[in-house]
Amino acid sequence: MPELPEVETMCRGIKSIEGYRVINVQMTKCDLKPISIVPPVGEILDILKNQRILDVGRLGKRVLVNFENDYSLVIEPRMTGLVMLENPPNTKHLRLEIALKAVEGQERGIPETLGESEKKLMFWDRRGLGTIRLLAGSDLKSQLAQRLGPDALTITAKMYSERFGGRKKEIKVALLDQTLVAGIGNIYAAEILFLAGVDPRSACDRITLAQWERIAQATQTILQTAIEYEGSTLSDGTYRNAINGEGSYQHCHRVYDREGMACTRCELGRIQRLVQGQRSTFFCPVCQRKRGRHASLKAE
DNA sequence: CATATGTCCTGAGAGC
DNA sequence: TGCTCTCAGGACATAT
Numbered sequence: 001m002p003e004l005p006e007v008e009t010m011c012r013g014i015k016s017i018e019g020y021r022v023i024n025v026q027m028t029k030c031d032l033k034p035i036s037i038v039p040p041v042g043e044i045l046d047i048l049k050n051q052r053i054l055d056v057g058r059l060g061k062r063v064l065v066n067f068e069n070d071y072s073l074v075i076e077p078r079m080t081g082l083v084m085l086e087n088p089p090n091t092k093h094l095r096l097e098i099a100l101k102a103v104e105g106q107e108r109g110i111p112e113t114l115g116e117s118e119k120k121l122m123f124w125d126r127r128g129l130g131t132i133r134l135l136a137g138s139d140l141k142s143q144l145a146q147r148l149g150p151d152a153l154t155i156t157a158k159m160y161s162e163r164f165g166g167r168k169k170e171i172k173v174a175l176l177d178q179t180l181v182a183g184i185g186n187i188y189a190a191e192i193l194f195l196a197g198v199d200p201r202s203a204c205d206r207i208t209l210a211q212w213e214r215i216a217q218a219t220q221t222i223l224q225t226a227i228e229y230e231g232s233t234l235s236d237g238t239y240r241n242a243i244n245g246e247g248s249y250q251h252c253h254r255v256y257d258r259e260g261m262a263c264t265r266c267e268l269g270r271i272q273r274l275v276q277g278q279r280s281t282f283f284c285p286v287c288q289r290k291r292g293r294h295a296s297l298k299a300e
Numbered sequence: 301c302a303t304a305t306g307t308c309c310t311g312a313g314a315g316c
Numbered sequence: 317t318g319c320t321c322t323c324a325g326g327a328c329a330t331a332t
Contacts, residue, residue: 033328079330126331168322
């Protein structure tokens with residue numbers, strides 16, 4: 001599920017835990033197969049107990065909770081994971097709970113009745129493909145940060161052409177490769193290529209500089225706007241923000257999950273679906289023709 | 301049966 | 317031969 005805009009929304013939604021300290025860490029008991037948590041929860045508690053949260057960050061599609069002892073909790077939602085503070089969709093798929101308490105003085109000014117001096121950070125995951133890891137700062141760099149490409153919110157046309165340019169891979173497949181650029185997933189890859197007017201089947205080594213410019217510009221436009229809309233909650237309703245609200249960028253989708261519908265830009269083409277790398281791709285065969293130069297960055 | 305927002309691992313093949 | 321990189325395919329677990 002969550003791609004960069006959804007993960008960014010999760011991070012912003014739990015930002016109020018900054019400065020709180022860890023009281024307890026526990027797996028929620030359920031009959032489902034447990035998710036991957038490394039090291040085991042007891043060990044995590046030993047390392048994090050009473051530790052203050054310095055800040056909340058994002059690394060590609062992962063949420064980072066950074067502690068004062070230089071450890072970081074890396075939460076990777078994968079397809080259906082959610083990081084929440086309130087109202088999880090159900091208890092059946094609740095996987096981990098971290099009890100937090102405000103440090104001395106932090107709760108001052110907040111009425112005790114609101115219970116704001118205590119918070120609970122939860123990880124909920126229906127499919128259970130998500131993972132949680134606790135890493136020391138140096139391991140975070142070597143095991144994770146180093147393997148990821150530049151964050152999609154910072155990538156430029158030059159970086160695109162340098163990192164992608166020599167490859168034979170199709171551009172849609174390459175955009176999903178987190179070692180090339182971090183944060184783009186299946187929905188936003190489709191939307192970015194539509195806005196850029198680039199055929200998703202184009203081989204990277206045949207994409208022109210002008211097209212890389214359009215792809216870079218579209219990356220920023222699509223992702224920034226999707227963040228403003230707090231991400232996409234698809235028809236299955238799985239994605240929710242930190243307090244169980246829905247995103248609304250799904251109403252802005254121009255191609256994703258719109259097979260057979262008329263293209264909103266040219267009104268001639270019908271959105272087509274094809275499979276690339278075992279994943280669905282949606283595009284407008286008129287606006288995204290390989291040699292087409294009709295595409296314009298002006299969205300509406 | 302087919303579909304699903306993501307990532308990791310394995311094995312094959314290419315190129316040096 | 318061996319090392320590295322690339323790419324295709326499957327696995328992971330649950331639900332609609």
